[in-house]
Amino acid sequence: MIRHTVAFTLVHAPGSPEEQDFLTRGPELLRAIPGVTDFTVSRQVSPKSDFRFQFAMSFADEEAYAAYDAHPDHRGFVAERWQSEVARFEELDFVAYP
């Protein structure tokens, strides 16, 4: 099991309709892609970081993760929204230790 996470900050004003649209329509699209499980949308609330949101999702294995990455709906979302609406982001992926 792999937990794929991305913390990000949007170019939109906090609380704006554009922010809300990104945070609701993005997940609607992405969580429907085959292999995606436990998709969550979070606010980042630590004052030690200026990231404001996080999308996170789980994949059973690397193959499912790769299929998501290559899926047209994912690629389209990145091209049409992510690249223009996200100001800064960080991807972290986790597997259980050890």
Add this chain to the structure above:
Amino acid sequence: MIRHTVAFTLVHAPGSPEEQDFLTRGPELLRAIPGVTDFTVSRQVSPKSDFRFQFAMSFADEEAYAAYDAHPDHRGFVAERWQSEVARFEELDFVAYP
């Protein structure tokens, strides 16, 4: 519910006994602190980041989080191990959107 996470890289050599000790004894101590739930230890596996591990835990509310932060076992772990064995870290805390 607040998910408190910290991604980090140790000063120890990968696969060393010192690394293993930090990753097993730290969680043993921290997960026993009152208010801590769902404590996880993960490897960070995205090649897009050089953080190598993550501790994550949940708290019911800000009060439980603050009590953990102030707990002597947490403060002792930070002073005795974290400050000397962690090379770099990032804290991110999450609550469900909206």
